[in-house]
Each structure stands twice: as structure tokens, then as C-alpha cells.
Amino acid sequence: MARWFALKPADAGFFTSAPHVFRYVKHFDATPEQVWVSLQSDESLAAWGKTVGSLTWTSPRPFGVGTTREVGTGPALVREQFFEWTEGSGYSFFATEANLPLFRRFAEDYRIEPEGTGTRFTWLVAIEPVGPLKLPFTVLAPALKAGFGRAAADGQRYFATR
Template identity: 60%
Template sequence: MTRWYPLEPADADFLASAPHVFRYEKLFAAPPEKVWESLTSDESLAAWGPSIRSVTWTSPRPFGVGTTRDVVAPGGATMRERYFRWDDGRNHSFYVYESTLPAFKRFAEDYLIEPDGDQTRFTWVVAIEPKNAVALPVKIMAPLLKAGFGRIPAGGVGYFAKT
């Protein structure tokens, strides 16, 4: 039986104030509508490359504030996410409310899509507060975590270059 660990809720303020905030900006060779369509598709980020194994939306469409989904990482860790912001076609943010990985006190992400000529500027923020027991290891490994998370938007660059 899978063991789930609860996390504390997070909000927009946490995206700037968390102990670890990783920010990525990438240009995608696609219009904003196509990027948004990909983010809210059944595969979502899992279609961009191997950095996400699967995404399962657990709320019915249409999506909005309160929408939930499960995301499985390559190692099998699963995060249950709840959206607290949803500006259709432009921006959405969620926090993880439960995970099979017992490392986090709070975890949130923000996705922003903006037109940039005939491309899309994709800005992604990952905000993490580790549990006290792993705070020092997470601090030491923060550059590796940032690089690892960075593979996701880099995968988006390749994905949209091919579609």
C-alpha cells in the first residue's frame, strides 16, 4: 500500500518567499494557445520528455481553481497537486497537498505563458520548503535540484520545435 505524506498548503506569496525558489524562462517555437493546450492536455508535461513519467488529471474539465492532478516522477514518486490560481490561457499555479516522498513541508509551482513575437515566453517557478530533517541536504543539493527541474522546460523547447 502506498504511503502518502501530507504537505502544508502554499499560495502566491510562497512562490517568492520559499527557502528554495527556482525560476526558468524559455522561448517556445509555438503560439501561446498551443503551449496552453499542451499544459492542460491529458499528457501535459509528460509529453515534453522523460522528466515527468505521467500526469493524471483527477478533476473533470473544465479546469480551474481547485482542480487536482497526480504527477509521477521518473523514480516513481507521486505528487498530488491542487490549483490555487487559474487564469485560462495565461497562468496557473498549484501546491502539492500530498506526496509519496516524505521530504517536503511545502511545494508549489507557477506557470506563466506570454506571447513573444511568433513564439511563447514560458516562465516556470518551483518553490520548495523541505522538512527540517532534510533542510541541510536540500540546501547542499539545491544546484543539482535546479538543474534537474530545468530539464522539464528544456524538454518543452525540444517538444515545440518538433510540433
């Protein structure tokens, strides 16, 4: 059984105040409706590629503020709680627990909007590492940004083949 480490909650202000904020903007060859359906599907980002290995919604449908899920990327597992949900255009969540003691706070924001015949996908990742990891996170920030960015690129490829 995994050991869980509690994280501090976050809100929308964390996307501007976090020590590390990574921003990704991609054009998806799909309508906003198609992207939205994918984001809240049973597989969600796990269907887009190998970056997200597992995703389990732990709240019943319909989803909204307060919804929870568990996401796995490699050896890391994170439990998330949604604090903002705008049906059809985006949502935000913060991590409540992780199986690795890496983060003090962690949050993500997903936005979708029409762009030509497709969708503009904007994704923010906000991270505050635990104290002893502040310096390593600062040094590794470019690599971390590239690593997280693979999920956005996965989405771009996923919708290009649909």
C-alpha cells in the same frame, strides 16, 4: 499501495518566501494558444519528454481553481491542487501529498505570454523541505535546480519539433 505524506498548503506568496525558488524562462516555438492547449491536455508535461513520467488529472473538465491531479517523476508521486488558474495564460498549484517525505511545502507557477512568433514560458518551483532535509537541500540546490530545469528544456525541444 503507496503511503502518502501530507504537505502544508501554499499560496502565491510562497513563490517569494520559500527557502528554495527555482526560476526557468524558455522561448517555445509555438503560439501561446498551442502551449496552453498542451499544458491542460491529458498528458500535459508528460508529453514533453521523459522528465515527467505520468500525469493524471483527477478533476473533471473544465479545469480551474480547485482542480487536482497526480504527477509522477521517477519514484516520486505528488498530488496537486490548483489555487490560481488564468485561462490561456497560466496557473499555480501546491502539492497536497507526496509518497516520499521530502517536502513541507511545494508549489509551482506556470506563465505563458507572446514573444515574437512564439511563447515566453516562465516557470517557478518553490520548495520548503522537511526539517531534517533542510541542510541536504541547501547543499544539493544547484543539482535540484538543474534536475527540475530538464522539464523546461523538454518543453523547448517538444515545441521545436512540432
